[in-house]
Amino acid sequence: MKGQKNAIKRILDANLDRAREGLRIIEEWCRFGLDDRELALSCKEMRHELAAWHSIDLKSSRDTPNDIGTEITHEGEETRESIEGLLQANLARVQEALRAIEEYGKLYDSRMGTAFKALRYRVYSLESTLSGRTLLQKLKDSPLYFVTSPEENLEAIVEEALRAGLSLVQYRDKTADDTVRLEKAARLRELCHRYGALFILNDRVDIASAVNADGVHLGQQDIPIALAREFLGSGAIIGRSTTNPTEMEKAIQEGADYVGVGPVYETPTKPGKSAAGLEYVRYALSNCPIPWFAIGGIDAGNVDEVIAAGASRVAVVRAISRSSEPGVVTGQLLDKLTSVRDKNLTIFR
Numbered sequence: 001m002k003g004q005k006n007a008i009k010r011i012l013d014a015n016l017d018r019a020r021e022g023l024r025i026i027e028e029w030c031r032f033g034l035d036d037r038e039l040a041l042s043c044k045e046m047r048h049e050l051a052a053w054h055s056i057d058l059k060s061s062r063d064t065p066n067d068i069g070t071e072i073t074h075e076g077e078e079t080r081e082s083i084e085g086l087l088q089a090n091l092a093r094v095q096e097a098l099r100a101i102e103e104y105g106k107l108y109d110s111r112m113g114t115a116f117k118a119l120r121y122r123v124y125s126l127e128s129t130l131s132g133r134t135l136l137q138k139l140k141d142s143p144l145y146f147v148t149s150p151e152e153n154l155e156a157i158v159e160e161a162l163r164a165g166l167s168l169v170q171y172r173d174k175t176a177d178d179t180v181r182l183e184k185a186a187r188l189r190e191l192c193h194r195y196g197a198l199f200i201l202n203d204r205v206d207i208a209s210a211v212n213a214d215g216v217h218l219g220q221q222d223i224p225i226a227l228a229r230e231f232l233g234s235g236a237i238i239g240r241s242t243t244n245p246t247e248m249e250k251a252i253q254e255g256a257d258y259v260g261v262g263p264v265y266e267t268p269t270k271p272g273k274s275a276a277g278l279e280y281v282r283y284a285l286s287n288c289p290i291p292w293f294a295i296g297g298i299d300a301g302n303v304d305e306v307i308a309a310g311a312s313r314v315a316v317v318r319a320i321s322r323s324s325e326p327g328v329v330t331g332q333l334l335d336k337l338t339s340v341r342d343k344n345l346t347i348f349r
């Protein structure tokens, strides 16, 4: 009986440590990676709450030399491929530890079950906020947005562009059957995530949800942004097309994460749609507080004048999809956009 009680204390001691360590790792990213005071503070408060439960009675049960678990590691613990992977692993570690404390704690102190259940829910909510923030940061860090068209070798084109450093892709196909769209979207999402790029669906909230895309791009005729968020969750990225200041203002008011600004030039990709022109790009520079992408007829040959009008992010379809060297064009566009960003850090918001 005494041995059993001691084992419970050791479990609680080990899991209190695990949860605190995991939270510390997450807190560092909130503080230094995201510059988010509120999130960092929330992690710190949870760490302090854990510390308050970590009594001398529990700590004194520790017996590290005889702990058979100290040398057990599993594949994946030694390597981390990305910040998302690292955060995910540590969030899972914290949640598991809290769950263990919640269960075993009931046998040690009757208040522990409720207290640790509440903490576990706080970590779930931290997870969803964090995933939204990480996605938004990635969006902000993406100067080039490839909006796809239905090409035969689409996956190969996207992969070449990803290899050249592309980090934002929108799957746009206005004509394929839903079964085809669903399958292609799932494959492209997997491909984009393999390269750490964001994957957005054009128009279709249902397909975005089905393939767990990072977000959706909505046109002026599509559903309200708030409704899309209800379907996709608060962390999803939601973009809206705008062709004039009124549409831009409305999209901002509705809570869009980014807007498309264009068409800058007339383009066969949107036949019949008149150009909003460089004037609208200049307007966006002075008036748009959220990330915006100039779009429409932009390629490596004219991107300089779009940049000169104030764009630090552009979206393209044909420039990449119709190029015989998608990777080369991607590299050229990225070079031009990142050099303007480096020169003009204050306007890259």
Ligand SMILES: Cc1ncc(COP(=O)(O)OP(=O)(O)O)c(N)n1
Residues within 6 Å of the ligand: 145, 147, 170, 172, 174, 202, 203, 217, 218, 219, 220, 239, 240, 241, 242, 259, 260, 261, 293, 295, 315
């Ligand atoms: C980044 C970005 N901007 C604008 C659009 C155009 O969206 P929409 O007006 O809904 O037209 P379609 O693309 O659906 O034909 C976009 N797709 N992406």
Ligand SMILES: Cc1ncsc1CCOP(=O)(O)O
Residues within 6 Å of the ligand: 147, 241, 260, 262, 263, 264, 267, 268, 269, 270, 295, 296, 297, 298, 315, 316, 317, 318, 319
């Ligand atoms: C989808 C879209 N929305 C405004 S312009 C445009 C098409 C851009 O295509 P391209 O880059 O081939 O001109």
Ligand SMILES: [Mg+2]
Residues within 6 Å of the ligand: 202, 203, 217, 218, 219, 220, 222
């Ligand atoms: Mg649309």
